[in-house]
Amino acid sequence: MAAASSDDDSSDASAPLTWGVGAVSQRLGVTSSTLRTWERRYEIGPTFRTAGGHRRYSAHDIERVDVMRRLLDRGVTAREAARSAHALDPAELTALIAGEKPGDSDLAREAFVAAVIGAVQVIDPDRLSGLFSGALRRHGVLAAWPELLSPALVAIGEGWVNGTIDIVGEHIASERLSAELRLHTRSFAVSPTGHTAVVLASAEEDQHSLPVYALESALAEQGVGSLMLGARVPWESLSNLARRTNPELIFVWATLERHFDGSLMKAVTELPEQTRLVLGGPGWGSLSLPGARRVGDLSEAVHAIVDR
Ligand code: B12
Structure with a gap:
């Protein structure tokens, strides 16, 4: 995905990182005109606009569009897909992503991976911790590791190779994941031998x-x-x-x-x-x-x- 940017006319240092229609279209494989239609008909679109009126998607906006796309791919009607995608605030999206039984649904895995990649790209360590701990708590490491955590690590590795993820992002994700794994470990009573x-x-x-x-x-x-x-x-x-x-x-x-x-x-x-x-x-x-x-x-x- 094209790097997030702050356009000349949206260069507020405190503003969250956002992406333009073209970058979102390229990343999700949804045409720009479909993105505009979803925005117009279902209000599944960008939260932000630049001063010049250009649409800017936040990481969560992208996740919401992605959920919409995946639900459509699974045969859900556009109206239902939009309603589901709309109902998710960031915390609920995290819960949905980490909460669906892994293995049962590609949506759970792909949405989890997308959420992790999004959090790495915008450098949101706490969201990473939330995603990792949610997955471990809900599914246990034996299921969460192969179904959610490993695929997220592989995607981070790919992001590093193709230049969309900085090595610092990889380090942050690794540190947060190892911390959550260790916390998970300590939550069990183990045989001292x-x-x-x-x-x-x-x-x-x-x-x-x-x-x-x-x-x-x-x-x-x-x-x-x-x-x-x-x-x-x-x-x-x-x-x-x-x-x-x-x-x-x-x-x-x-x-x-x-x-x-x-x-x-x-x-x-x-x-x-x-x-x-x-x-x-x-x-x-x-x-x-x-x-x-x-x-x-x-x-x-x-x-x-x-x-x-
Ligand atoms: C996180 C990460 C790091 C972190 C590690 C932090 C940490 N505490 O572990 C940091 C940033 C430190 C790092 C450093 C480096 N990394 Co690195 N890293 C990764 C990343 C993103 C995930 C690694 C991981 O945990 N994978 C675990 C699972 C997800 O992957 P897997 O081992 O392939 O899993 C398979 C099997 O092993 C099995 N499996 C999975 N889990 C388990 C568990 C058990 C118990 C068992 C038995 C089996 C098993 O199932 C999988 C399918 O077959 C990978 C990307 C990737 N594709 O893995 C790159 C990757 C491994 N790193 C790579 C490289 C090149 C490096 C560096 C050399 C980079 C550099 N130039 O400095 C250094 C290494 C320095 C060194 N001396 O070791 C390459 C390795 C290429 C190669 N084969 O030689 C990869 C593949 C990235 C890439 N696409 O190029 N890295």
């Missing part, structure tokens, strides 16, 4: 840790505690820790591609005999480590750990 029996970490030099926080949280939902080491854990430290605490299982996440590496092999061979190694994430590619088990998604990782 897990804190030494199960160790979770991201691979050496790999800064990506959100899937590991999701796993920590999903285990907590099952009453299983774990020792979370976070991002970029050196192999040597991991194997030293294992020799001192004899964990039953170590899970290591890798997003970035891993290559054969002597210090990794040494760490693996020095693990205590009882310690099982479980690997997750695209970075492991075809690398095979002696005795290690691969898991492909969050649910499989939870089962591998809970049923160990």
Whole structure:
């Protein structure tokens, strides 16, 4: 989507970021004339106008148009779609997006992703926290992660690649999501033995840790505690820790591609005999480590750990 702008004739620094008809049309695949019709007939349109009279859509206006479009795509009449889309204030839209059972409806997923992207683009951290916590509270991490949160992260990654999302936006979303995942984790009573029996970490030099926080949280939902080491854990430290605490299982996440590496092999061979190694994430590619088990998604990782 074209970047939000403040036109010369709307350059009030306190005004929210807004988008023109062309940008909205391009983003949602709805022609400009249809957008004008929806505004005229159903009052589904922009909240703002520039001093020069040009239409300016806020992030919420865009979400409302998007809901209208999706409901129409699902066979709802225009009048009903407009009524539903109209009835949503920003908080209700958030609730609707996070509240529909994920998996049941593409609308829930796509609207959630659109809301997250909108909040990243206008830099609205509190809305991000609200979206993330709402999704976790309503569905639990085991459903919310694959159905809502992961797709939102993938969309953020795409936004970063095509230049519509700044790296700062990616950092804000990541920080807010990891904070909400940790809060979710702490809301469950977990078995204290897990804190030494199960160790979770991201691979050496790999800064990506959100899937590991999701796993920590999903285990907590099952009453299983774990020792979370976070991002970029050196192999040597991991194997030293294992020799001192004899964990039953170590899970290591890798997003970035891993290559054969002597210090990794040494760490693996020095693990205590009882310690099982479980690997997750695209970075492991075809690398095979002696005795290690691969898991492909969050649910499989939870089962591998809970049923160990
Ligand atoms: C958030 C994010 C960051 C955050 C991480 C914050 C944090 N605390 O984790 C920050 C901003 C720090 C970051 C940094 C970087 N990032 Co980054 N990042 C992302 C982003 C947007 C989401 C990552 C994520 O959590 N994905 C989790 C899920 C959603 O994705 P997935 O792993 O592909 O999921 C698959 C499976 O693994 C499985 N799965 C999903 N969840 C789970 C959970 C478990 C437990 C299991 C077992 C499986 C599983 O299902 C999915 C389908 O197969 C991705 C975009 C993306 N497409 O993922 C880029 C992305 C991973 N980053 C990328 C890059 C390049 C970087 C940087 C190198 C950028 C830079 N130039 O500095 C640095 C890395 C520095 C380093 N040394 O590590 C690339 C990686 C390309 C590659 N494969 O090499 C991506 C793909 C963006 C892109 N499209 O180019 N990043």
